[in-house]
Amino acid sequence: MTKTAFVFPGQGAQSIGMMSNWTQHQPMVQKIYDQASESLGYDLWKIVSEGPAEKLNQTEITQPAMLCASVACWHIASTFRELSKVSLLAGHSFGEYSALVCAGSLELDDAVKLVSYRGQLMQSAVTPGEGSMAAIIGLDDKGVIAACASVTSGVVEATNFNSEGQVVIAGNKAAVDEAMENAKGLGAKRALLLAVSVPSHCSLMTGAADQLFESLSNTPFKMPTIPVVHNQNANIAGSVEEIKLLLKKQLYHPVLWAESVRFMHSKGIGCLVECGPGKVLSGLTRRIEKSMQSQSVSDITSLEKTIKSFSE
Numbered sequence: 001m002t003k004t005a006f007v008f009p010g011q012g013a014q015s016i017g018m019m020s021n022w023t024q025h026q027p028m029v030q031k032i033y034d035q036a037s038e039s040l041g042y043d044l045w046k047i048v049s050e051g052p053a054e055k056l057n058q059t060e061i062t063q064p065a066m067l068c069a070s071v072a073c074w075h076i077a078s079t080f081r082e083l084s085k086v087s088l089l090a091g092h093s094f095g096e097y098s099a100l101v102c103a104g105s106l107e108l109d110d111a112v113k114l115v116s117y118r119g120q121l122m123q124s125a126v127t128p129g130e131g132s133m134a135a136i137i138g139l140d141d142k143g144v145i146a147a148c149a150s151v152t153s154g155v156v157e158a159t160n161f162n163s164e165g166q167v168v169i170a171g172n173k174a175a176v177d178e179a180m181e182n183a184k185g186l187g188a189k190r191a192l193l194l195a196v197s198v199p200s201h202c203s204l205m206t207g208a209a210d211q212l213f214e215s216l217s218n219t220p221f222k223m224p225t226i227p228v229v230h231n232q233n234a235n236i237a238g239s240v241e242e243i244k245l246l247l248k249k250q251l252y253h254p255v256l257w258a259e260s261v262r263f264m265h266s267k268g269i270g271c272l273v274e275c276g277p278g279k280v281l282s283g284l285t286r287r288i289e290k291s292m293q294s295q296s297v298s299d300i301t302s303l304e305k306t307i308k309s310f311s312e
Contacts, residue, residue: 002270002293003087005229006077006102008070010093011196013278014062016051019069021299022076029072036068036112044068044112059198060119063094064112070098070276071108077275077297082310088264090229092281093160093200093255094118096247102275103224105243110219117215118251121208122198131199132173134180138165138189147182151175159201160255163287170199201255209251216244234259261288273297273306 019029033045047056048065055061070091077083091099097115100106106114136144141158144167148156154172156179161167169179176199180191199205221240229236230246234256237243261272261284271293274281278298285294295306 003268004083004085004271004273005088005090005264005269006074006086006099006273006275007089007281008074008091008095008098008102009066009274009276009278009281010091010095011059011062011066011200012194013276013280014056014066014069015277016053016056017049018277018298019048019072021301022072023300025076025300028075032068032072032075032108035108036064039109039112040064040116058119059123060116063097063115063119066276067094067098067101067111067115068108070095071101073275073297073303074098074102077273077303077306080303080307082307083273083297086226088229088267088269089224089226090260090264091231092257093231093250095276096228096231096250098276099228100221100224100243103226103228105222105224105228105240107220114212114215114219118208118212121211122200122205122251125205125208126172126197126199128197130173131171131197131204132176133159133168133170133194133196133199134176135190135192135194136167136169136180136183136188137192139167139183139187140165141167143186143188144169144183147186147188148179150182151178153178155202155204157202158254159199160257161259162255162257163284164258166284166287168194170202171204172199201251201253203252205252209248212251213244213248216247219244229260229263231255231257231260234263257284258288261285261292265289265292271295 089099154175156171156175282294
């Protein structure tokens with residue numbers, strides 16, 4: 001039987017009504033959002049269901065909303081025999097918190113508070129309008145790093161190594177703009193500004209990471225029952241203390257997603273199942289390691305399709 005890993009998306013896949021198509025499983029979805037709402041002190045389900053989009057897209061709300069979506073998808077999927085045997089978990093960016101909840105390392109109540117606070121810290125770390133992120137397409141990792149290194153107008157760094165030829169950069173807006181032009185000059189096919197104002201995973205988040213670590217230190221964690229591959233080092237932590245340190249570093253260090261997928265492949269994983277809204281990680285899997293299968297579970301239709309593929 002093919003060894004399987006479940007992976008959880010980060011910010012960007014959220015949308016109004018994203019958890020409305022679960023038919024008979026809707027009570028389970030509602031229960032998870034109700035629990036999160038009680039911890040957060042506001043009706044998270046109402047925002048996810050009705051919007052407005054501007055509110056859902058606020059980082060401190062997006063992160064708990066997406067975490068709950070991924071955790072709900074996981075709970076539903078794991079009730080099916082075909083999807084119940086999972087060897088590894090991983091999450092892209094803050095999706096790592098979803099993975100830790102599903103692995104039994106972190107309680108849902110604690111996780112939604114942490115990611116909400118994480119979002120607040122990220123938003124306040126940079127003055128609105130002064131931070132930016134961009135995707136560099138069609139240039140190798142070294143080229144993107146070189147495009148950032150020659151910038152003189154501020155901080156800009158390669159922050160998301162998503163797949164070969166797809167790297168995200170982040171930093172001060174003027175510096176990101178300059179790096180985009182440098183990347184084009186080095187042969188990038190495209191350089192696309194992303195619709196975010198928070199420059200995640202770069203050194204501008206160092207102060208926010210220090211504050212987050214205080215909360216991480218005071219939050220109870222357990223060792224995961226299913227090993228979790230971490231973004232910061234594309235490896236598995238050996239202790240609770242290391243998990244907390246990796247979550248801190250993840251905020252201002254690059255996301256090594258391509259390396260994480262290759263690590264999972266080296267451990268015998270033959271299929272990645274993306275658990276939560278969107279299909280971004282499924283698409284990246286096919287670009288990173290063509291021999292691996294990829295599926296997504298985001299609603300009842302995709303769940304049925306995934307179960308069928310495992311039954312064949």
